[in-house]
Amino acid sequence: xxxxxxxxxxxxxxxxxxxxxxxxxxxxxxIACSEVPNYKKQSVNFESELKxxxxxxxxxxxxxxxxxxxARHIQSExxxxxxxxxxxRVTDYTTAAKxxxxxxxxxxxxxNIVQIQMQxxxxxxxxxxxFGQVNTAMKKV
Numbered sequence: 001x002x003x004x005x006x007x008x009x010x011x012x013x014x015x016x017x018x019x020x021x022x023x024x025x026x027x028x029x030x031i032a033c034s035e036v037p038n039y040k041k042q043s044v045n046f047e048s049e050l051k052x053x054x055x056x057x058x059x060x061x062x063x064x065x066x067x068x069x070x071a072r073h074i075q076s077e078x079x080x081x082x083x084x085x086x087x088x089r090v091t092d093y094t095t096a097a098k099x100x101x102x103x104x105x106x107x108x109x110x111x112n113i114v115q116i117q118m119q120x121x122x123x124x125x126x127x128x129x130x131f132g133q134v135n136t137a138m139k140k141v
Contacts, residue, residue, distance in 0.1 A: 006134060011083070013127045019046045019087045020120045026089060027116060030109045038101035041109070046087040053080040 023044045033039040056079040097103040 034104040034106040041104045053082040056080045
């Protein structure tokens with residue numbers, strides 16, 4: 001395991017912890033607004049965009065590249081840097097709403113909170129494990 005993969009792993013874990021924190025805030029806000037007329041629930045989109053960035057990086061070596069000799073020429077799609085992927089708040093306008101126009105299911109959101117907390121705990125343990133691996137490697141040197 002190279003130093004770069006360690007840094008990337010820890011960076012990704014920390015970003016994921018930040019996303020889970022944002023998810024927790026967004027979900028808690030959904031619960032708080034569960035009786036507000038016409039409020040639409042929100043969620044956080046991150047993993048699907050991250051996956052697209054990784055796929056664009058992985059497919060780069062076997063993708064078709066066009067040679068461009070002028071800035072006005074059509075550019076080949078550049079691989080997306082996963083470091084640049086940011087979590088996005090997404091508002092759900094599609095889910096069926098209650099009579100007051102609100103589409104929050106408080107019970108479902110409460111279950112989401114439990115899931116977010118469990119994922120956060122797991123990510124924290126993985127982060128500790130990464131640093132534990134480095135400590136073990138350093139003791140052997």
